Amino acid sequence: MATYALYGVAALLALAPIAVALAASARASNVIYVASLLVTLALGVIGLMSLFERTVSIATLPLGLPWLGAHFRIDALAAFFVIIVNLGGAAASLFAIGYGSHEESPQRVLPFYPTYLAAMNLVVLADDAFSFLVSWEFMSLSSWALVVAHHRERENLRAGYVYLLMASLGTLALLLAFGLLAGSDGNYAFDAMRASHPAPALAATVLVLALVGAGSKAGIVPLHAWLPLAHPAAPSHVSALMSGVMTKVAVYGFVRIAFDLLGEPAWWWSMLVLAVGGITAVMGVLYALMQHDLKRLLAYHTVENIGIIYIGLGLALAFKAYGMPVAAALALTAGLFHVFNHSVFKSLLFFGAGAVLNATGERDMEHLGGLIHRMPQTAFVFLVGCVAISALPPLNGFVSEWLTFQAILLSPQLPSWGLTFLVPAVGALLALSAALAAACFVKAFGVTFLGRPRTPAAANARETDSNSLAAMYFLAALCLVAGILPGIFIDALAPVTNALVGKSMPHQTGLDWLTVVPIAESRSSYNGLLVFIFVTLSGSIAAFAIHRLASDKLRRGPAWDCGYPELSPATQYTASSFAQPIRRVYGTTVFRAREIGEMPPPGATTPARLTVEIHDLIWDAAYAPIAAFIGYAAERLNVLQFLTIRRYLTLVFSALVLLLLVLAIWP
Amino acid sequence: MRGLSFDVAHLLAGSLVLVSFMQLYQDRLYALLNIYALHALVLAASVAWQAFIQDAPHLYLTALIALVFKAIVIPTALHRIIVRLGIHREIETVVGVGPAMLLGMGLVALSMVVMLRVTAEADPLAREDLAFALAVVLLGLLMMVTRRNAVSQVVGFMSLENGLVLAATGAKGMPLVVEISVAFSVLIAFIVIGIFLFRIRERFDTVDVQALDRFRGERR
Numbered sequence: 044m045a046t047y048a049l050y051g052v053a054a055l056l057a058l059a060p061i062a063v064a065l066a067a068s069a070r071a072s073n074v075i076y077v078a079s080l081l082v083t084l085a086l087g088v089i090g091l092m093s094l095f096e097r098t099v100s101i102a103t104l105p106l107g108l109p110w111l112g113a114h115f116r117i118d119a120l121a122a123f124f125v126i127i128v129n130l131g132g133a134a135a136s137l138f139a140i141g142y143g144s145h146e147e148s149p150q151r152v153l154p155f156y157p158t159y160l161a162a163m164n165l166v167v168l169a170d171d172a173f174s175f176l177v178s179w180e181f182m183s184l185s186s187w188a189l190v191v192a193h194h195r196e197r198e199n200l201r202a203g204y205v206y207l208l209m210a211s212l213g214t215l216a217l218l219l220a221f222g223l224l225a226g227s228d229g230n231y232a233f234d235a236m237r238a239s240h241p242a243p244a245l246a247a248t249v250l251v252l253a254l255v256g257a258g259s260k261a262g263i264v265p266l267h268a269w270l271p272l273a274h275p276a277a278p279s280h281v282s283a284l285m286s287g288v289m290t291k292v293a294v295y296g297f298v299r300i301a302f303d304l305l306g307e308p309a310w311w312w313s314m315l316v317l318a319v320g321g322i323t324a325v326m327g328v329l330y331a332l333m334q335h336d337l338k339r340l341l342a343y344h345t346v347e348n349i350g351i352i353y354i355g356l357g358l359a360l361a362f363k364a365y366g367m368p369v370a371a372a373l374a375l376t377a378g379l380f381h382v383f384n385h386s387v388f389k390s391l392l393f394f395g396a397g398a399v400l401n402a403t404g405e406r407d408m409e410h411l412g413g414l415i416h417r418m419p420q421t422a423f424v425f426l427v428g429c430v431a432i433s434a435l436p437p438l439n440g441f442v443s444e445w446l447t448f449q450a451i452l453l454s455p456q457l458p459s460w461g462l463t464f465l466v467p468a469v470g471a472l473l474a475l476s477a478a479l480a481a482a483c484f485v486k487a488f489g490v491t492f493l494g495r496p497r498t499p500a501a502a503n504a505r506e507t508d509s510n511s512l513a514a515m516y517f518l519a520a521l522c523l524v525a526g527i528l529p530g531i532f533i534d535a536l537a538p539v540t541n542a543l544v545g546k547s548m549p550h551q552t553g554l555d556w557l558t559v560v561p562i563a564e565s566r567s568s569y570n571g572l573l574v575f576i577f578v579t580l581s582g583s584i585a586a587f588a589i590h591r592l593a594s595d596k597l598r599r600g601p602a603w604d605c606g607y608p609e610l611s612p613a614t615q616y617t618a619s620s621f622a623q624p625i626r627r628v629y630g631t632t633v634f635r636a637r638e639i640g641e642m643p644p645p646g647a648t649t650p651a652r653l654t655v656e657i658h659d660l661i662w663d664a665a666y667a668p669i670a671a672f673i674g675y676a677a678e679r680l681n682v683l684q685f686l687t688i689r690r691y692l693t694l695v696f697s698a699l700v701l702l703l704l705v706l707a708i709w710p
Numbered sequence: 711m712r713g714l715s716f717d718v719a720h721l722l723a724g725s726l727v728l729v730s731f732m733q734l735y736q737d738r739l740y741a742l743l744n745i746y747a748l749h750a751l752v753l754a755a756s757v758a759w760q761a762f763i764q765d766a767p768h769l770y771l772t773a774l775i776a777l778v779f780k781a782i783v784i785p786t787a788l789h790r791i792i793v794r795l796g797i798h799r800e801i802e803t804v805v806g807v808g809p810a811m812l813l814g815m816g817l818v819a820l821s822m823v824v825m826l827r828v829t830a831e832a833d834p835l836a837r838e839d840l841a842f843a844l845a846v847v848l849l850g851l852l853m854m855v856t857r858r859n860a861v862s863q864v865v866g867f868m869s870l871e872n873g874l875v876l877a878a879t880g881a882k883g884m885p886l887v888v889e890i891s892v893a894f895s896v897l898i899a900f901i902v903i904g905i906f907l908f909r910i911r912e913r914f915d916t917v918d919v920q921a922l923d924r925f926r927g928e929r930r
Contacts, residue, residue: 689804689854689855689858692851692854692855693855695851696851696852696854696855699848699851700817700820700848703820703821703824704820706824706827706828707820707823707824707827
């Protein structure tokens with residue numbers, strides 16, 4: 044299987060030169076995206092087969108380090124993530140067949156798109172630290188090239204710059220983590236790392252480095268700064284891949300190191316991961332609420348969902364450390380199921396945002412509105428995505444968050460008072476973030492699709508093409524299927540949890556009415572199908588009743604305008620006015636948000652103004668000082684560029700003497 | 711024989727360091743060139759002695775190269791350059807002679823400490839030789855750093871290279887190819903620097919490298 048997967052990756056890599064060769068032709072975009080679609084579908088099938096056959100297959104290539112070679116392996120975890128990567132890749136390729144034809148500079152996107160897909164596959168397949176890091180960096184660089192594809196906009200260049208810096212930081216942390224794991228023998232194969240049992244202090248250092256390295260790519264707070272800049276800057280199908288898939292590859296990196304390579308966890312690791320997850324979830328959604336840019340809002344929601352995933356992973360670490368494998372399996376299943384769900388609905392939402400962007404040329408929600416009449420199908424699938432990400436039953440987002448809560452409810456059994464205090468607090472953060480996410484998506488959907496168009500661009504929008512719609516309908520259907528048949532997905536994750544925590548959740552598919560019972564019937568159960576049937580039935584009955592009783596009495600007349608004729612669309616509820624209550628409650632402390640009202644004196648002709656000031660405290664506290672220091676140091680060191688020859692010689696001479704002195708004094 | 715050969719090698723290498731100090735002390739160009747010739751002469755003698763005690767005939771060739779090129783050709787050429795440039799004035803040094811000598815002594819002490827420590831197991835002859843060679847290299851560098859005149863910087867560079875040759879011949883089994891290539895690279899460097907000297911002089915009417923700095927609008 045691993046060999047076939049490598050063939051698939053090679054096929055994707057081969058598409059890049061073809062894309063370069065075809066760049067001039069108008070059909071290039073179709074050729075590349077159709078080919079990517081086929082290859083990713085094949086790779087996805089390989090992933091499915093490896094997951095269900097429960098086999099581990101390996102392949103070795105004579106590349107990389109001479110004494111090591113490049114090892115690749117598909118086990119249950121890798122197979123699951125191969126499915127995620129290629130499901131997202133296939134959907135994005137299908138979407139791009141339509142979307143890509145509007146691309147203004149296809150030669151900047153087409154060669155990097157298949158290499159990016161190939162790189163993400165390689166990260167998941169890699170079975171030694173060297174191949175892993177090379178693929179990881181390859182993934183970062185190819186996605187960077189896609190972020191700066193539209194390089195004429197200053198903002199994109201800045202996004203690319205910040206992204207590149209943060210990606211280097213992450214890779215550095217991972218490099219150190221693997222270096223510590225490999226030990227002084229330099230044994231970089233994952234097999235050798237699994238076999239070695241690192242000392243507790245070393246293992247803890249590796250965990251922190253992995254959290255920083257993989258977390259900076261996944262977007263945990265406070266390493267998220269690049270994410271809301273870079274994800275929206277790329278073309279929309281690539282944004283979907285970055286948000287929906289690449290962050291999951293980063294989660295894979297963390298899971299691989301923390302659960303697989305490091306062996307038995309210490310109990311306090313989970314406290315770190317849980318705290319990071321909880322803060323990330325709430326901060327992500329609060330940032331999102333302050334945003335009016337549709338794609339940036341979605342990117343901040345990625346931060347939030349990564350927080351939810353890390354909460355699941357942290358709980359799994361806690362249960363594993365205390366020898367409670369069934370509970371650990373539940374928490375890990377919840378986290379991984381959310382990985383799948385988020386990759387589906389986040390891709391769907393980014394496709395929707397891309398369709399809107401294509402139809403109107405606008406990303407700012409304050410310039411949109413009323414699109415449900417112009418783009419009814421896009422509006423429908425976007426609504427499905429919104430319901431899913433807001434964790435409303437019967438869609439998939441609810442199931443994985445509900446499973447996470449079930450794991451949180453098991454936490455009183457943990458024999459550590461630190462965790463028994465922390466976990467409920469994290470549960471409260473999770474609940475808060477779920478509620479705020481729902482509010483945020485009411486805003487996103489309502490302001491973008493409902494009401495009246497705020498600009499001519501929104502008024503003249505047209506429905507998007509059929510390929511893009513097909514991709515979105517496919518993902519929306521997947522949201523529904525995963526929501527009403529979660530048992531199938533939970534059972535499919537059993538080999539993964541078996542391999543990582545030693546147990547799996549009870550078998551779900553045989554139960555009556557497709558119920559999901561995570562622990563015991565007496566404790567809790569969820570039946571997505573019944574909820575779906577109930578929602579559908581009650582909705583249909585209500586619709587039928589309203590139609591029967593009220594439709595013929597409907598008449599359309601002018602809305603009451605308070606005596607002002609010709610209401611402007613600007614008088615509608617706006618995104619920032621929708622977010623105002625939440626901004627007042629949370630934003631005053633978290634963002635030091637201030638509203639400054641300027642009321643001109645009577646008789647003055649200047650307009651009244653209401654300005655909202657928001658500070659990104661994390662940027663101000665963590666990033667700005669570092670940037671300022673580097674700028675200052677560079678300014679100081681600049682003198683070194685313009686010394687005289689003799690001074691350069693003196694520098695060389697003193698460096699030499701200094702080193703000799705060190706050599707002389709060193710014991 | 712063992713004792714005598716060691717003593718003579720030691721004496722010659724030590725004299726090379728001493729001559730380096732004399733160079734550091736000199737602040738007139740003609741005298742500096744003469745002492746450089748002496749430096750090369752001592753080097754040639756030292757290499758020849760090494761050839762004798764190591765029974766390595768190719769080292770005689772190295773000694774010959776040192777004698778012909780470094781003790782005769784290069785000083786003569788530099789002498790003619792100085793005459794043609796008309797600069798036989800005093801050399802301005804950045805650091806005074808006294809501090810320079812003190813610095814030089816510190817460097818010699820440093821190179822002794824370093825070399826004797828890191829080569830504890832080596833052959834005593836090679837150890838002493840390497841320590842002296844490092845001292846000569848450092849003194850050459852010091853000379854390049856403390857002089858402002860381009861010609862004396864060239865001399866500093868040449869004496870630095872002499873230190874390298876001393877180190878190379880002190881270690882047994884250094885192939886001739888290496889020495890010849892070092893000699894050639896020095897020759898080429900000498901030619902290039904000579905050409906540069908004339909170019910600098912043509913443009914600025916001086917070979918004081920401060921003129922270059924002034925030209926770039928730098929303060930000293």
